[in-house]
Amino acid sequence: MQRSLHIDPNKCTGCRQCEMACSYEQEGIFNPSKSRIRVFMFDAEARFVPYTCTQCAEAWCMLACPVDAIKVDLNTGAKVVHENLCVGCKVCTIACPFGTINYMSDRGKVMKCDLCGGDPACAKACPTQAITYIDADWTGLERMRVWAKKTDAGATATH
Amino acid sequence: MNYLILGAGPAGVVAAETLRNTDPDGAITLVGAENEPPYSRMAIPYLLTGRIDERGTHLRKEPGWYKDRRIDVTSRRATAVHPGSKTVAFADGTSVPYDRLLIATGARPLRPAIPGLDLPGVHTCWTLDDARYIMDKARPGARVVLMGAGFIGSIVLEALAERGVTLTVVEMGDRMVPRMMNPTAGGMIKNWCRSKGVEVLTSTRILGIEGNGGQAKGGFLASLFRSKPANGGGALTVTLDNGHKLEADLVVISAGVRPNIEFLADSGIVMDVGIQVDEHMRTSAPDVYAAGDVAQGKDVSTGHNNIHAIQPTATEHGRVSALNMAGRPAAYKGSLQMNVLDTLGLISSSFGLWMGVEGGEAAEVIDTDNYKYLRLEFADDRMVGATAIGLTQHVGVLRGLIQTGVQLGPWKQRLMADPHRIMEAYLARTQA
């Protein structure tokens, strides 16, 4: 059974441990700006929403990449950026309608969530279980799927 | 089922793969006109800068990728399509039958009617072959004139500058990337490039190019010259409409593109600028589909058929057309015109109706000193277009917001006040 990240904003306190855990896992440094997961703050509503790539089936980023630098990890289903291949053209960053693949100016490469190879650091670091890594069926990704479908009718047929 | 795909660019390759995933049994033939493995034009600038080698431009890199998927890849030029007999004629004299045909022959660069364009040392930048030539000529210190600062021209600009040439860019429009950027943004990019040592001349035309041996004609002799190194190729003189003349070792032309449709002239397929397709990527001929730069498909912003000539549109076309060809009806809502550009480190992007719509509203923030800019265009409470400079985080969400036409409700006003809250607007309106 494939698993995916399940995010429950109601539980999030905005501590951003997930961002640090992610940057540490991915970059070996505590640096939220390098995190693949970001906590968005809706101060006026006291809502904190962690958000990252949902490894959507459509994989616009992967499709748009001119040099095949984004590939599927067959174990996790994650779409993974291969930095050695990425030329930094940024086409994937505009192709992804969720805004979850970002360009790193300092390195000239893009970054996105790769599910840490199946053991996501953000979920482990979250002190409130706002982020969990669970069976895909339970993640309620429906909303995202609906959104995804709106973006490209082609998706309808692949499901 | 026997699938034939003309064109081994991104549209053709994605179509071939999608066909294979959807129809495990069909026969798939992928034909390109250049004698190269399927590659990506978009990667050429990175080949020029040395970031990748030629193999890096190949669309798929694993050995045996096409073979494993039973995709037959060949190189030959199609010269005619006969929808009546369901065959395609090739330049090598063969005729190949198909059950379903995809035309994904892409586009080629325009060559404006200017004297001297055929001279050795004057070149487009479109194919791998072009890239090889330019790499040979554009040595550090070489004087290079780039004609056209459109979207692709600007990408080539970056690559040439990185090669260490002395670069002058000549654009006849009143600003850089006129078809992607409004005057404010185009102006910012121009100032940036100038501050980085690239001479940018806008509202300027090239009247003609002369070799130092006088007005040379293209042809056999010219092609001999082409294999000579930069210093031996002879200097060129570029005459501008402002009376100035520029000395150059190399002139690169980037003056727009035109779809490769000439070989379809007698096919009866309905064409405008490119091949007209419906929402299922079908042409007017039965069992003939078209995708990518050659196809004039639906634009989600206008509802009209347009050519976008961009990579994401090409691959989406490829995927949707293949689904339909394989008998899985999929209606395409249309593609979104969008671009992202990196000019010497300044990152800019534009989406959809960035120029706005009549009766619409816009939100804009400008920081000229720091080269930051964001403008959002709205029609009622939906976003229809956007232009950004200096934005690298969560840019894609602009596409999402525009393409889905999500109603922004109270977030419209919030975005009017602070356009940078796009990610929050998206999350609030669709996820939270």
Add this chain to the structure above:
Amino acid sequence: MSWAGKVLRVNLTNGTCKSEPLNMEWAQQYLGQRGLASKYLAEEVDPKVDPLSPANKLIMTTGPLTGTMASTGGRYSVVTKGALTGAIACSNSGGYFGAEMKNAGWDMIIFEGRAPSPVYLYVENDKAEIRSAEGIWGQSVWKSEEMIRHFHQDPQLRIAVIGRAGEEGVKFACVVNDSHRAAGRSGVGTVMGSKNLKAVAVRGTKGVKVKDFKAFMEATNAAKAILASNPVTGQGLPTYGTQVLMNVINETGALPTRNHRDVQFEGASKISGEAMHEKRLTDGKPNLVKNQACFGCTIACGRVSMLDKTHFSVSNRPEYWGASGGLEYENAWALGASTGVSDLEALTFCGFLCNEQGMDPITLGTTIGAAMEMFEQGTITEKETGGIKLTFGNAEALCQVVEMTGKGEGFGREIGLGSKRLCEKYGHPELSMSVKGQEFPAYDSRGIQGMGLTYATSNRGACHLRSYTVSSEVLGVPVKTDPHVTEGKAELVKAFQDATAAVDSSGLCVFTTFAWGLQDFASMLDAACEGGWTMERLAEVGERIWNLERKFNNAAGFTAADDTLPKRLLTEAAKTGPAKGLVNKLGEMLPEYYKIRGWTPDGMPTNETLARLGL
């Protein structure tokens, strides 16, 4: 190493920004944040300067663990000579600003001089620019944040800013960051205002490294587990915030009420943490919306509240209807019990106003309490207040006066003086509930004796965060002591003072000490920083910091005579509760305290003490 290794020196007079290396020798002696910045201040500023003169400096400082994955690693401090007290001031704040500053690669920003006209500092990693604050000066904290973010087109900018209180010279103005976290006490925002410095906006993307990542992750994970399983940090604080204390302290008989006339407040339960969870009769919603964490914090004690839209304070002011920083124990107490007001919504609204204009609610509430006492006894009349009936328990009057103070208007200007200056002005200095010019926080030292010594000897004036003996005397952490007894308190206070000084220098939050001992800090610090950090070393660093601060204050003119409490606490016995009949017996503790400290009977560190600590 987890110091960034760099100091940004900003000369506001000349308009220059310079980077200089962090003094690593001092870092080994003072760790960071409170300790290290105090060292810089003591070295660079004449203790006798007028706090509001250009000769004073203001230092924003992070600790070595700020911006790391250690729980609560988001703290930063503002160190200066305090406008309220004239003593060395160090006010600590959470939120996200400190971590952003560290991520930008700065341990410290030192502000010198005074800008000729209002400015703000913009920092983007290595880049630092002084920019005109025209148009921003005169705006509230909230509006300023919005304007600066908008101008720089960066929603992720973190901003520390003064409100109108800081501009208007309110003596207890604070520096607010992230809308509702504040470096609150001693008038550090007033000093910032005197420098014509409106705000500091930071964006940092460089990241923070530690010495040994693997050991650090192990240490921080272990420490996080301790916080999670501790009843206070794992349950009490996340659920009720510091407001968990309101009912507890009231029952202890140590909740100062109506300017310390009483030690118990009949309205305590109405303004408690429990009350914030209750559904309101008017709209069926509780006052509390959510708990919020500061950067990196796995406790999440922060309160976020939404006001009752029908409440008199905001019924026609929708700008206050959104969620914002809710009541913590200190502001609930100061604005409430201190003034006799038990209207939860009114207090929440006043808390919003404190954040919006940048005022320390402790000093504000206590000063209003003193003014109310003077009003009731006729010293202050409606003539002075402009017709406001400033009686204890009057919620409308409270809201009006708080708003006027924030904007420096009318009678608010008088309140803006703080209780010491106000009470002196009206001829009743004894009614100011303060030490060294700074007002008491929410623990009455008649009911908790150790706090009397804490307040009297605190280097920044009355303060609970310099040695929180409440922890031992009421909550039994780390060991239970009797709150009514003075014996052993001198030792307890010294130990707490030293340990807290070290914690305040680490980049972590003092609330973790409900669960963590110095050993826990030591293991994280040692993994992060060069220098072999042990518990003993931390205690020594703490003691060094304490003596450095003391030395500064002595040089500034403070003497043993200032280590005292207002007459009321020493002579008027508690009227009710478990401490009924008790006064604070400071005299029984102070001499012993001096001795343990290695100070002369006049409260001066002896030469041996100074030498032992390398001072």
